[in-house]
Amino acid sequence: MMDTSESTASRFLKSALTEESPFQTTAEAVAWLNATGKERRFTVTRIPFEQLGEWSFLAGSGDLVHRSGKFFRVHGVRVHTEFGTLPDWDQPIIDQPEIGILGIIAREIDGVLHLLMQAKMEPGNPFGVQLSPTVQATRSNYTQVHQGSRPLYLDYFFDRSLARVLVDQLQWEQGSAFLGKRNRNIVVEVNDDVPLEENFRWLTLGQIKKLHAQPNLINMDTRTVVACMPLAEARGAAKRDVPRGAATFGEEVLASFRSVRGRLSDDALLNWLTDLKCRVDHRVERVGLADLSGWKQTGEEIAREDGRFFKVIAVNVEADSREVMRWSQPLIAGVDRGVIGLLVSRIDDVLHALIQARAEPGSPDALTLAPTVHCALGYRRRGESDAAPFVDAIENAGPDQIRYSAIQSEEGGRFYRVDSEYRIVEIDNGEKLALPPNYAWVTFRQLQDLLRHGYVSVEARSLLSCLAFT
Amino acid sequence: MMDTSESTASRFLKSALTEESPFQTTAEAVAWLNATGKERRFTVTRIPFEQLGEWSFLAGSGDLVHRSGKFFRVHGVRVHTEFGTLPDWDQPIIDQPEIGILGIIAREIDGVLHLLMQAKMEPGNPFGVQLSPTVQATRSNYTQVHQGSRPLYLDYFFDRSLARVLVDQLQWEQGSAFLGKRNRNIVVEVNDDVPLEENFRWLTLGQIKKLHAQPNLINMDTRTVVACMPLAEARGAAKRDVPRGAATFGEEVLASFRSVRGRLSDDALLNWLTDLKCRVDHRVERVGLADLSGWKQTGEEIAREDGRFFKVIAVNVEADSREVMRWSQPLIAGVDRGVIGLLVSRIDDVLHALIQARAEPGSPDALTLAPTVHCALGYRRRGESDAAPFVDAIENAGPDQIRYSAIQSEEGGRFYRVDSEYRIVEIDNGEKLALPPNYAWVTFRQLQDLLRHGYVSVEARSLLSCLAFT
Numbered sequence: 001m002m003d004t005s006e007s008t009a010s011r012f013l014k015s016a017l018t019e020e021s022p023f024q025t026t027a028e029a030v031a032w033l034n035a036t037g038k039e040r041r042f043t044v045t046r047i048p049f050e051q052l053g054e055w056s057f058l059a060g061s062g063d064l065v066h067r068s069g070k071f072f073r074v075h076g077v078r079v080h081t082e083f084g085t086l087p088d089w090d091q092p093i094i095d096q097p098e099i100g101i102l103g104i105i106a107r108e109i110d111g112v113l114h115l116l117m118q119a120k121m122e123p124g125n126p127f128g129v130q131l132s133p134t135v136q137a138t139r140s141n142y143t144q145v146h147q148g149s150r151p152l153y154l155d156y157f158f159d160r161s162l163a164r165v166l167v168d169q170l171q172w173e174q175g176s177a178f179l180g181k182r183n184r185n186i187v188v189e190v191n192d193d194v195p196l197e198e199n200f201r202w203l204t205l206g207q208i209k210k211l212h213a214q215p216n217l218i219n220m221d222t223r224t225v226v227a228c229m230p231l232a233e234a235r236g237a238a239k240r241d242v243p244r245g246a247a248t249f250g251e252e253v254l255a256s257f258r259s260v261r262g263r264l265s266d267d268a269l270l271n272w273l274t275d276l277k278c279r280v281d282h283r284v285e286r287v288g289l290a291d292l293s294g295w296k297q298t299g300e301e302i303a304r305e306d307g308r309f310f311k312v313i314a315v316n317v318e319a320d321s322r323e324v325m326r327w328s329q330p331l332i333a334g335v336d337r338g339v340i341g342l343l344v345s346r347i348d349d350v351l352h353a354l355i356q357a358r359a360e361p362g363s364p365d366a367l368t369l370a371p372t373v374h375c376a377l378g379y380r381r382r383g384e385s386d387a388a389p390f391v392d393a394i395e396n397a398g399p400d401q402i403r404y405s406a407i408q409s410e411e412g413g414r415f416y417r418v419d420s421e422y423r424i425v426e427i428d429n430g431e432k433l434a435l436p437p438n439y440a441w442v443t444f445r446q447l448q449d450l451l452r453h454g455y456v457s458v459e460a461r462s463l464l465s466c467l468a469f470t
Numbered sequence: 471m472m473d474t475s476e477s478t479a480s481r482f483l484k485s486a487l488t489e490e491s492p493f494q495t496t497a498e499a500v501a502w503l504n505a506t507g508k509e510r511r512f513t514v515t516r517i518p519f520e521q522l523g524e525w526s527f528l529a530g531s532g533d534l535v536h537r538s539g540k541f542f543r544v545h546g547v548r549v550h551t552e553f554g555t556l557p558d559w560d561q562p563i564i565d566q567p568e569i570g571i572l573g574i575i576a577r578e579i580d581g582v583l584h585l586l587m588q589a590k591m592e593p594g595n596p597f598g599v600q601l602s603p604t605v606q607a608t609r610s611n612y613t614q615v616h617q618g619s620r621p622l623y624l625d626y627f628f629d630r631s632l633a634r635v636l637v638d639q640l641q642w643e644q645g646s647a648f649l650g651k652r653n654r655n656i657v658v659e660v661n662d663d664v665p666l667e668e669n670f671r672w673l674t675l676g677q678i679k680k681l682h683a684q685p686n687l688i689n690m691d692t693r694t695v696v697a698c699m700p701l702a703e704a705r706g707a708a709k710r711d712v713p714r715g716a717a718t719f720g721e722e723v724l725a726s727f728r729s730v731r732g733r734l735s736d737d738a739l740l741n742w743l744t745d746l747k748c749r750v751d752h753r754v755e756r757v758g759l760a761d762l763s764g765w766k767q768t769g770e771e772i773a774r775e776d777g778r779f780f781k782v783i784a785v786n787v788e789a790d791s792r793e794v795m796r797w798s799q800p801l802i803a804g805v806d807r808g809v810i811g812l813l814v815s816r817i818d819d820v821l822h823a824l825i826q827a828r829a830e831p832g833s834p835d836a837l838t839l840a841p842t843v844h845c846a847l848g849y850r851r852r853g854e855s856d857a858a859p860f861v862d863a864i865e866n867a868g869p870d871q872i873r874y875s876a877i878q879s880e881e882g883g884r885f886y887r888v889d890s891e892y893r894i895v896e897i898d899n900g901e902k903l904a905l906p907p908n909y910a911w912v913t914f915r916q917l918q919d920l921l922r923h924g925y926v927s928v929e930a931r932s933l934l935s936c937l938a939f940t
Binding site (some may be wrong): 230270271361452 | 743834
């Protein structure tokens with residue numbers, strides 16, 4: 001059994017507040033990522049499905065599978081839900097029930113936790129390399145189904161004599177595209193120095209947070225692990241109010257992370273979610289990829305007849321520095337850039353965030369806690385009758401309301417250039433907003449508590465990761 | 471959206487500390503249950519499967535199903551696990567994916583919350599009636615698949631103008647016998663008086679807790695709902711130490727419910743569980759009831775060839791006061807009385823409980839947090855090589871160590887006279903005990919926090935319910 005220091009949260013917080021590092025400035029980290037991206041060639045070409053060497057469509061179901069039976073399978077689901085504006089639909093989904101690992105090595109340097117980050121390519125990245133965790137590996141990946149090289153630094157996450165655990169949580173990925181996919185989000189602190197491999201650098205959490213201001217520089221895997229790092233003690237924190245106008249936005253967020261009370265009690269929040277889960281009929285039935293209604297398959301893509309939402313495509317990848325040098329694989333391509341937005345407001349002197357309970361076909365238990373606006377994978381159609389609530393408040397926010405805004409992409413190992421504008425918008429008098437029954441105002445402390453237990457969507461975790469405090 | 475008072479926990483605690491009620495003494499409540507049991511005839515007869523009118527075995531799979539396709543289905547699972555002493559086994563399992571409701575109406579009377587409880591028969595009860603929640607109904611039950619009468623008081627749980635929610639949590643039932651079965655555990659407080667129907671009484675929580683000292687008087691459904699009632703604020707509690715020897719056992723338990731710190735931090739506890747979930751291979755594959763290896767089926771039962779664990783049987787039920795007057799159904803019968811035991815110990819001046827992460831075929835995510843000793847459904851074989859850890863410490867405890875001990879039965883709607891000895895045993899120097907990696911000492915506050923999110927097994931919840939403070 002492991003143990004963690006009582007002050008893990010304060011150590012992460014200190015790192016989040018530190019932009020100075022003996023290794024590089026934040027600007028130098030950006031330059032390093034850009035230079036690494038230019039240096040490394042990575043050619044991704046769309047190909048017809050029939051050129052997917054190791055992948056093929058099963059007779060009968062039409063499911064897209066790998067010859068080894070490993071990695072993942074693309075099949076279909078038929079969704080019936082009382083949630084949201086669309087009651088029934090079919091869609092392809094990626095079935096990958098394994099638990100992968102997203103791991104970051106931490107080390108205290110000059111009294112501040114530094115995180116060992118990697119400049120890493122993925123075939124679906126919008127461009128260049130992205131800042132990635134020390135290790136990101138599917139189970140197939142690290143148990144060598146790839147026949148590729150073993151991921152660097154892997155032992156530090158499994159051998160407790162080399163490092164101790166600071167964070168270790170199971171987190172779900174996109175429930176709109178994955179059927180129950182999750183990753184172990186883990187941060188370990190090494191006892192001794194570790195060898196610094198090519199394309200790896202030590203950064204403070206504050207530097208990483210500052211890099212979130214740039215478009216597409218931080219990959220999704222980093223964002224979800226960063227969101228799991230506690231910034232306030234799980235227990236026993238005192239309420240600390242910050243008088244209006246006397247604090248920066250970052251300080252208000254931190255005060256909300258430390259706040260004991262919210263607009264809803266923790267019990268009331270759980271009751272709200274239980275009620276939704278019990279009242280709302282939401283069924284997901286597995287169907288063959290060949291049996292999807294409303295979708296058409298050509299030699300090059302599987303897409304909706306009306307062109308909305310997303311497509312399944314195939315790509316060939318040639319890399320110069322990956323575990324396997326050349327391969328082909330299916331990917332999910334978006335149709336339109338998405339919008340992921342969080343409304344925040346001071347309510348009873350504490351900053352609250354507006355979350356929604358959102359039904360997703362691949363989420364455990366149907367519902368996941370998502371940001372105020374979740375319009376990813378082209379699910380957005382402004383002005384259409386099925387437009388999401390509050391999308392105008394996010395998109396039409398004035399510059400004085402926007403606390404964060406940048407384009408961020410989804411995981412490039414499964415998604416082909418899928419990105420969204422991630423935004424945090426502050427409004428006045430949030431408590432006066434009329435809310436649909438599946439929306440609730442919560443403090444950041446409540447959000448962090450729920451996150452620990454797997455309630456919070458990867459898109460909401462991404463937004464938490466984007467929060468900077470300096 | 472509902473809200474709950476900040477003082478819900480203190481109101482439940484006050485009720486838990488109150489044995490006085492204007493309606494009856496605790497002794498009179500016992501007499502009422504016994505008298506009601508004598509008055510009401512309820513004849514349960516074992517029958518051959520072929521006499522199960524509405525139930526039959528499907529051709530091919532051999533699964534046992536109801537003609538309507540509703541209620542539940544008995545099929546098989548094949549388990550492969552690295553957890554525990556048995557790596558591979560087949561077993562029948564009850565597949566009932568609906569969310570049922572276990573609801574208790576609360577009302578403040580003379581300043582103390584009283585709970586509206588029912589004297590209720592179930593076909594599998596060891597004898598007589600048991601104290602049951604106001605409402606216990608499967609979804610089929612309350613949506614009238616039974617064609618029986620609608621459960622009394624049901625509206626109070628769905629109409630928010632009649633009552634407000636105090637507790638509302640989704641909780642899993644026996645993962646050893648059910649595939650993902652769970653119930654909504656809900657307590658609502660009525661605004662006005664409610665009509666008192668026959669076989670219903672108002673009791674304080676303290677009276678209910680005192681009745682747990684009697685064998686088989688409190689049904690499982692009551693125990694799980696009682697365990698969900700908070701006894702300390704979810705947040706912001708101050709640490710309160712009780713000097714050794716200066717407090718009763720009940721006061722020590724309550725101090726542990728309020729304790730901020732435990733031997734493991736909350737994060738370390740979650741990390742421990744994540745690590746187990748990721749490291750341990752545990753797979754459950756669905757198979758037909760006819761394809762179970764190591765089981766044999768006769769006209770009257772499905773049992774293991776070696777006679778261990780449990781059986782599937784069929785019964786005919788004739789009742790004088792149930793929604794449906796006469797019916798037949800399958801039930802799970804145990805082979806031996808079980809032992810469910812919790813070791814507790816003062817560690818760092820706070821009472822801790824020893825829990826185990828236990829793999830169960832029907833549990834979400836494979837692992838559930840179970841008591842120190844979980845030997846239900848005849849899984850116990852003292853002295854055998856696969857005996858559970860700590861079973862001796864529970865069974866051979868001296869009278870000065872036993873803090874609770876009584877026979878309690880599992881849910882009589884699915885289990886036929888399945889009961890276990892539930893025990894809480896206090897030991898000195900628990901921190902010196904050598905623990906297998908899947909065991910951990912936790913405070914009662916930590917256990918309650920995890921319970922809210924569905925981590926804690928129904929057997930562990932039962933033991934929490936048995937704790938009395940007067």
